[in-house]
Amino acid sequence: MALAELWVGVQELLWPTRCVVCELPGELLCERCRGELPWIDQSLACPVCGAPFGALTCTECKSDWPTRSCVCALPFAGAGAQMATALKDGHELRLAPILAAAIATALDEASAWPARDGIPRFDIAATDALCYVPATREAYLRRGFDHMELVTRELSWLLALPVADVLVREEGADQRTLSRLERARNLEGTVGLIGSVEGLNLLLVDDVITTGASVCACAKALLGGGAQSVSACALARVW
Numbered sequence: 001m002a003l004a005e006l007w008v009g010v011q012e013l014l015w016p017t018r019c020v021v022c023e024l025p026g027e028l029l030c031e032r033c034r035g036e037l038p039w040i041d042q043s044l045a046c047p048v049c050g051a052p053f054g055a056l057t058c059t060e061c062k063s064d065w066p067t068r069s070c071v072c073a074l075p076f077a078g079a080g081a082q083m084a085t086a087l088k089d090g091h092e093l094r095l096a097p098i099l100a101a102a103i104a105t106a107l108d109e110a111s112a113w114p115a116r117d118g119i120p121r122f123d124i125a126a127t128d129a130l131c132y133v134p135a136t137r138e139a140y141l142r143r144g145f146d147h148m149e150l151v152t153r154e155l156s157w158l159l160a161l162p163v164a165d166v167l168v169r170e171e172g173a174d175q176r177t178l179s180r181l182e183r184a185r186n187l188e189g190t191v192g193l194i195g196s197v198e199g200l201n202l203l204l205v206d207d208v209i210t211t212g213a214s215v216c217a218c219a220k221a222l223l224g225g226g227a228q229s230v231s232a233c234a235l236a237r238v239w
């Protein structure tokens with residue numbers, strides 16, 4: 001047995017894998033919790049910001065997002081919150097493929113519904129590459145990994161789309177300590193572009209969308225760099 005396998009075996013004995021939602025030992029997301037995920041109904045969701053009940057009138061956005069569409073899989077509560085938190089703060093990196101699969105499922109459903117421009121909210125054939133909302137340098141150093149890069153690489157594999165690793169966060173205050181307005185201001189100046197996106201139709205991936213400040217700042221940077229369109233997707237939507 002390779003040493004790595006032995007180590008996994010030892011870890012499993014000491015700290016058995018548990019469901020991140022109900023703590024049942026065995027799998028990271030047990031069959032019951034998987035079957036009971038509170039999916040956002042894409043037919044009812046706001047096509048602009050992904051809020052669960054904004055299809056007709058949305059209280060969460062003024063249709064002024066720079067993104068072409070936004071698709072979120074779950075509300076940020078219960079399972080959706082537990083999954084996002086376990087990856088980001090619990091450092092459970094094995095969740096990345098599960099989060100990617102949940103996003104892919106939501107994108108698949110959203111492809112049946114139009115965005116404001118009448119075109120499907122997600123069209124795999126009209127998407128050139130994936131981008132992700134990058135971690136701040138401070139968060140990267142604290143965690144030792146960029147959790148959205150991991151999820152986006154998994155999604156890239158599922159959708160057979162390349163990753164355009166072009167966004168960077170420059171130094172800025174930690175978002176969590178700021179108000180809504182300060183967040184938007186802090187981010188606008190801190191997202192940078194380090195590669196060409198000229199003419200590309202991009203799908204921007206994030207874990208949790210709250211005010212939309214991160215996603216909008218990244219979309220503006222990509223559009224400013226010549227991207228043709230930017231759509232967004234996320235695991236969870238704060239609602």
Ligand SMILES: [Zn+2]
Nearest residue numbers: 019022030033
């Ligand atoms: Zn469970």
Ligand SMILES: [Zn+2]
Nearest residue numbers: 046049058061
């Ligand atoms: Zn909205």
